[in-house]
Structure formats: C-alpha cells, structure tokens
Amino acid sequence: xxxxxxxxxxxxxxxxxxxxxxxxxxxxxxxxxxxxxxxxxxxxxxxxxxxxxxxxxxxxxxxxxxxxxxxxxxxxxxxxxxxxxxxxxxxxxxxxxxxxxxxxxxxxxxxxxxxxxxxxxxxxxxxxxxxxxxxxxxxxxxxxxxxxxxxxxxxxxxxxxxxxxxxxxxxxxxxxxxxxxxxxxxxxxxxxxxxxxxxxxxxxxxxxxxxxxxxxxxxxxxxxx
Amino acid sequence: xxxxxxxxxxxxxxxxxxxxxxxxxxxxxxxxxxxxxxxxxxxxxxxxxxxxxxxxxxxxxxxxxxxxxxxxxxxxxxxxxxxxxxxxxxxxxxxxxxxxxxxxxxxxxxxxxxxxxxxxxxxxxxxxxxxxxxxxxxxxxxxxxxxxxxxxxxxxxxxxxxxxxxxxxxxxxxxxxxxxxxxxxxxxxxxxxxxxxxxxxxxxxxxxxxxxxxxxxxxxxxxxxxxxxxxxxxxxxxxxxxxxxxxxxxxxxxxxxxxxxxxxxxxxxxxxxxx
Numbered sequence: 001x002x003x004x005x006x007x008x009x010x011x012x013x014x015x016x017x018x019x020x021x022x023x024x025x026x027x028x029x030x031x032x033x034x035x036x037x038x039x040x041x042x043x044x045x046x047x048x049x050x051x052x053x054x055x056x057x058x059x060x061x062x063x064x065x066x067x068x069x070x071x072x073x074x075x076x077x078x079x080x081x082x083x084x085x086x087x088x089x090x091x092x093x094x095x096x097x098x099x100x101x102x103x104x105x106x107x108x109x110x111x112x113x114x115x116x117x118x119x120x121x122x123x124x125x126x127x128x129x130x131x132x133x134x135x136x137x138x139x140x141x142x143x144x145x146x147x148x149x150x151x152x153x154x155x156x157x158x159x160x161x162x163x164x165x166x167x168x169x170x171x172x173x174x175x176x177x178x179x180x181x182x183x184x185x186x187x188x189x190x191x192x193x194x195x196x197x198x199x200x201x202x203x204x205x206x207x208x209x210x211x212x213x214x215x216x217x218x219x220x221x222x223x224x225x
Numbered sequence: 226x227x228x229x230x231x232x233x234x235x236x237x238x239x240x241x242x243x244x245x246x247x248x249x250x251x252x253x254x255x256x257x258x259x260x261x262x263x264x265x266x267x268x269x270x271x272x273x274x275x276x277x278x279x280x281x282x283x284x285x286x287x288x289x290x291x292x293x294x295x296x297x298x299x300x301x302x303x304x305x306x307x308x309x310x311x312x313x314x315x316x317x318x319x320x321x322x323x324x325x326x327x328x329x330x331x332x333x334x335x336x337x338x339x340x341x342x343x344x345x346x347x348x349x350x351x352x353x354x355x356x357x358x359x360x361x362x363x364x365x366x367x368x369x370x371x372x373x374x375x376x377x378x379x380x381x382x383x384x385x386x387x388x389x390x391x392x393x394x395x396x397x398x399x400x401x402x403x404x405x406x407x408x409x410x411x412x413x414x415x416x417x418x419x420x421x422x423x424x425x426x427x428x429x430x431x432x433x434x435x436x437x438x439x440x441x442x443x444x445x446x447x448x449x450x451x452x453x454x455x456x457x458x459x460x461x462x463x464x465x466x467x468x469x470x471x472x473x474x475x476x477x478x479x480x481x482x483x484x485x486x487x488x489x490x491x492x493x494x495x496x497x498x499x500x
Contacts (some may be wrong), residue, residue: 187465
C-alpha cells in the first residue's frame, strides 16, 4: 500500500492528469480570443500553356498559370497557442457539364507556412533564412504582424491542370483565400463556414469570376511569325 | 486481435535519402539504411528481400527513383510491423503498472486471488479495447488516433505527435486544405498529408495530396499508374492534435532494448512486491 512503487505510480498518475488538464485548458483558451480575419484576392495575368506532368511522360497537358494579387490580415489568428498558420490560395471552377454552377474542382495555386515565433526553430529552411526569420520577431513569442500579407502580382507556386488534361477556356474560375490554424495543443481550425462565439468568418477572400484563356502559343512560334 | 489495441502507426512519406541499391545487390537480401525523416534525424535499419522488391518494380532504367522508393517502402512496412508490436508491449506495460493488484502476482499461492487478478487484467484489456473500438465507431475510422512517424508535415506535425481523426462527412465533402491520413492501394502504409487538389464531388472525386514540408506532391508515392486517390482511400481527417505523447511508441520501436528494460522492470516489480 505504501511501497515506493505505489507512490511512484501515484505521482505518475497525478502528473499525467495535471498535464492533460493543463493541455485542455490551453486548448480551450483559443475560444476566448476573437478572430476577425479578412482578405482580398484578385487574379492578374492568366495563361494556359502546354506541358508534361514529369520528365518521362509523353502525355501533354494544359497548365494554368495564374498570377494573383492578395492582401490579407490574419493577425487575429496568432495567439499563445498558435504554432503555425497555413495560408493558401486556391482556384475553383465548375465542371464543364454542370448547370448549377457548383464549383466542383479546386486546386491550390499558392501556399505558405507562417509560424508563430515560438515555432520558428521547427521551420525547414536554410540557416540564413532562419536567422532572418528569428530576427524578424526579436524575442517575441507571439507576432501577429506576420499575419498581415501583401502579395503583388505573385507568381503561383503550383501550375494546375485537370485529370482530363484540358483546362483552356474554362469559365467561372474564382480564387479563394483559405487558412488553417495549427495549435500547439488542441483542435485544428480551418476557414470557418459559420460564425462561432467570437470567431468571425473570413471577410472577403474570394475573387471575381474570370475565364481561363486559350492556349498560349509557344514564344518561338510567335517570333517566327 | 491484439494489434488492434494499438495506437495506430503512421508514417508519412518515409523516403528522402533512400539507399542507393546497386544492381548487383538485386536478388538477395540486404540490410539497408532507411532515413525516415527529410533531415535524416533518425535512421532505421531494415532487411529487404530484393527479389521481392524487384517483382514489384524492376525498371531501373526508366524509373530509377521509383524503384529505389519501392524498395524503401517495403523496408518501411516491416519497421511499421515492429512498431505495432511495440505498441502492444506498451499497452501491456502501462496496464500492468497502473494496476497495483497486478504487481502483486506473488500472491499466486491463493487461487481465488489469482483468479481475481486474471479477471481484473482481462477487464482492463477489454476496457481499453472497447474504448478504442468505440472511438473507432464514433469517428468511423479504423484508426481514430495515429502517431506521426515522419517529418513531411513539419512544422505542423513532428515525429511522435498524436493526431485525432474524423472520417465522417456530416455537413460537407472532404475538401482541399484538410490534412488526411490515407492508404495507398496495395501497400499497408498510412500517410498523413494535406489535400491540395480535388476534381469532382462525392465518392468519385479525384484527390491529390502533398506534405507541407515536401517540395513535390504525392503522385510519386501512389501506386503505379495511379495519379489520384479517392475518398475511400482516406481513413480520416485530422481534427485535433497533442504533441509528443506518441513518442514512446517510436522510442520502443527504434530501440528494442527499451522493451527488454521495460519488461525487466515489470518482472522486478512483480518479484520484489511481496505484500
């Protein structure tokens, strides 16, 4: 009853209970911080080019290269329990055959990992970039300023295609800004569909609908002409 | 049956610095080093039957990276088995240490007490099993809690982090941006990655995944000739996160001597506790 082992068990049991309660409280504290993110996104130049999925492939597919301008204020997402915010811009478009206008296709064209300074050391970047990143927060463990983004005529990170390989002259394409908040412990949250307590929906964040152009001729061909 | 008690093992995209397999090595077994993290933090060893690996994909001239990759994946599935086994040890160990009466097995002289202890042990095992299966039913996922085994989702998830999965589409389809755990056809390796493309809706939608920390998307990881995964390949979307807790299982699978030490301590406890 009062042996060392029983005591060790009790201490361990108490430790795990306390650890889980503290973790639960930290996770619940997320709800007390209001979130009011907003974003604006517009498509700039849009091109459709032909290409191959990888070097060995003989398949030719159409790729859309969508340059965009985005400004976002996600600063309210950064709290003491925020590990990183994953932001991305996706292009959505309806099926060619659909009549209800449902955007049944979606592909990410650009994304970014924004760490809270407390998680900077976990980033997989080179030493110089790491030094710069750590310096940018100067000893702060929370830096809401990192949530303010301004991208001008940004080149997409991903050139998108469709399983059919056809993408030129697609109508009603829209760009959308999304985010995913990764906590240190607790529930992961995405761009909300509903308002919940102090958490507002993302204000804006959807571009006007635009159409993808016809395939761009190869520049060499243009030069010859 | 026992392996289902396990806190499910998940490796997300094991391959970065795979071994260079020289063609002369084909046809036998070889011990290779598998780097399980992009940074090569923890290297693991596994024996691969190369005859087996080659039947899966022997096309070194056309797809050298792919051949290499498949070999390593075979290696990794054996590591995963070891992992599952060690998690069983862990469940048993935790059960035993959390139950004082069990540590008094020295009271075996009394048959009635011994029977009570055995029943008690069975009760605890079945409770754990029921909780796991209950969670599984609620989340509609064969493995509602998984441990992250690789660093391809860094900095969001590190090795050893615990993820809670949800596999129901109550309000809407699984959509782009969600972090899903999926199985590749014909391979028994669950992978945790983010959905980056979705074409179509419902069950037949074509989905593409990518690890946040990886440069390329997962097309290379899928089965041969498979360009997309489908909803049925997904065993759940990540909804909640606890850091580090699952690291014990990784420790046990990577350092087998720890299992011996653990069992030894348990044995000592049983012997020393004479009350």
